[in-house]
Amino acid sequence: MNRALPVIAILVAALLLAVACKREETASPEPSPFAATPYQLVLPSNLPPMEIPEDNPLTVEGVALGRFLFYEERLSGDNGMSCATCHQPGLSFTDGKAVSKGIDSIAGTRSAMPLINLGYSRHFFWDGRAPSLEAQVLQPVTNPIEMHETWPNVVGKLQADAVYPQLFARAFGTTQVDSLLAAKAMAQFIRTMVSGNSPFDKYRRGEGLISPDAQMGFTLFKLEGGAPGEMIPVAGSTPVVGQGGADCFHCHVADANLFTDDLFHNNGLDSSPGDPGRGAVTNDPADLAKFKTPTLRNIMVTAPYMHDGRFATIDEVLDHYNAGGHASPTVDPFMKFTSPDMELGLTPAKREQIKAFLHTLTDEEFLNNPAFQDPGPPHL
Ligand code: HEC
Ligand code: HEC
Numbered sequence: 001m002n003r004a005l006p007v008i009a010i011l012v013a014a015l016l017l018a019v020a021c022k023r024e025e026t027a028s029p030e031p032s033p034f035a036a037t038p039y040q041l042v043l044p045s046n047l048p049p050m051e052i053p054e055d056n057p058l059t060v061e062g063v064a065l066g067r068f069l070f071y072e073e074r075l076s077g078d079n080g081m082s083c084a085t086c087h088q089p090g091l092s093f094t095d096g097k098a099v100s101k102g103i104d105s106i107a108g109t110r111s112a113m114p115l116i117n118l119g120y121s122r123h124f125f126w127d128g129r130a131p132s133l134e135a136q137v138l139q140p141v142t143n144p145i146e147m148h149e150t151w152p153n154v155v156g157k158l159q160a161d162a163v164y165p166q167l168f169a170r171a172f173g174t175t176q177v178d179s180l181l182a183a184k185a186m187a188q189f190i191r192t193m194v195s196g197n198s199p200f201d202k203y204r205r206g207e208g209l210i211s212p213d214a215q216m217g218f219t220l221f222k223l224e225g226g227a228p229g230e231m232i233p234v235a236g237s238t239p240v241v242g243q244g245g246a247d248c249f250h251c252h253v254a255d256a257n258l259f260t261d262d263l264f265h266n267n268g269l270d271s272s273p274g275d276p277g278r279g280a281v282t283n284d285p286a287d288l289a290k291f292k293t294p295t296l297r298n299i300m301v302t303a304p305y306m307h308d309g310r311f312a313t314i315d316e317v318l319d320h321y322n323a324g325g326h327a328s329p330t331v332d333p334f335m336k337f338t339s340p341d342m343e344l345g346l347t348p349a350k351r352e353q354i355k356a357f358l359h360t361l362t363d364e365e366f367l368n369n370p371a372f373q374d375p376g377p378p379h380l
Helices: 004-026 060-070 151-159 164-172 179-191 199-204 212-221 278-282 314-323 348-359
Strands: 231-234 237-241
Touching: 060 164, 060 179, 151 164, 151 179, 164 179, 199 212, 212 348, 314 348
Parallel strands: none
Antiparallel strands: 231 237
């Protein structure tokens, strides 16, 4: 008997193995891992490559969900306000107001920012308090003077919808609606908002011409201010030689065709600032009244201007820069003409040329892009 035991054990083991193999043969194939369709973001050749976060690749389904959410009024406390209320595509995703009002009709203190080429940006909001687009898009929903809603409420509303759970499944492989996935989807949609087909872009790529005045305006944009040959002091640095230009390029950097350095500057709006700007984020007095340099793309359709919408027209903006702005402890060294006896020195003719150049940054294809418009109620 004792000798037979190992034999029986081997037989049993062989039988089990056979059954297991059989099972494997007949078992239905593993469900294929979830896979959304990669979204091919086509960037104009005069724009740099865009870094997409590894944990949130662009997918067709993710971008589509993000677009529905961007136009979704159930993201707000009264179900009447969407992101697009303040970020309208035809206005380069601004609202055309000096400062925005939320659902309770309480006016904020800041102007809605244009949403253009934000896939290149590393700081979000005028004060840069959000370090990523994914982090940024969560904030307007809970902001009491914007959409004034809670994310648990939003998740509940979307989960109860007939379509959203399926849209989340297509984009992220789960019917479980979740604020972080919603943020990922909206961030994906915003990364597709690329502007690079303005007359200026076509000119840069050798595909079209802009007027001689606009060309001259672009040249002025990239030249130092002050009378040609004049030594212009720069705080904390060596003086520069005046070139009779408009001195815009230091901050609205033109090299990569983005017209921003994605950094924070005090461009001399006030001698004693009301809004602490970047300073309230870093708690560093050296950052007081510094704001994110906005892009100048589509600038002719995004009036009024500055973080508080104080300038109604581009002429008022040029008046400000031409007069040199106000001195203050944190004013940017590149604002070189703040002392009362100095000014940038733009003649009326030069101002017209700068405006002609700024006009060439209006990208009609971007403003009217069908892929950015309201997709209507959510559908598969
Ligand atoms: C009530 C108007 C309003 C609504 C609604 C609104 N925004 Fe904004 N948005 C603003 C204002 C004002 C700012 C600047 C706020 C600041 O700097 O403190 C801003 C800034 C932004 C920025 C930063 C852009 C940059 O260059 O840094 C992004 C991105 C953005 N909003 C996306 C959204 C999304 C997505 C939604 C919907 C979830 C939304 N906004 C809803 C008014 C609004
Ligand atoms: C020292 C850096 C700096 C220089 C130089 C500079 N800007 Fe600015 N610009 C900024 C910053 C920062 C803001 C946002 C300031 C704010 O809202 O508080 C801004 C805002 C603007 C705005 C408003 C944008 C909007 O969306 O509201 C326009 C237009 C503009 N600048 C045009 C120009 C022109 C034209 C020149 C050259 C004559 C110029 N800038 C020179 C940094 C600069």
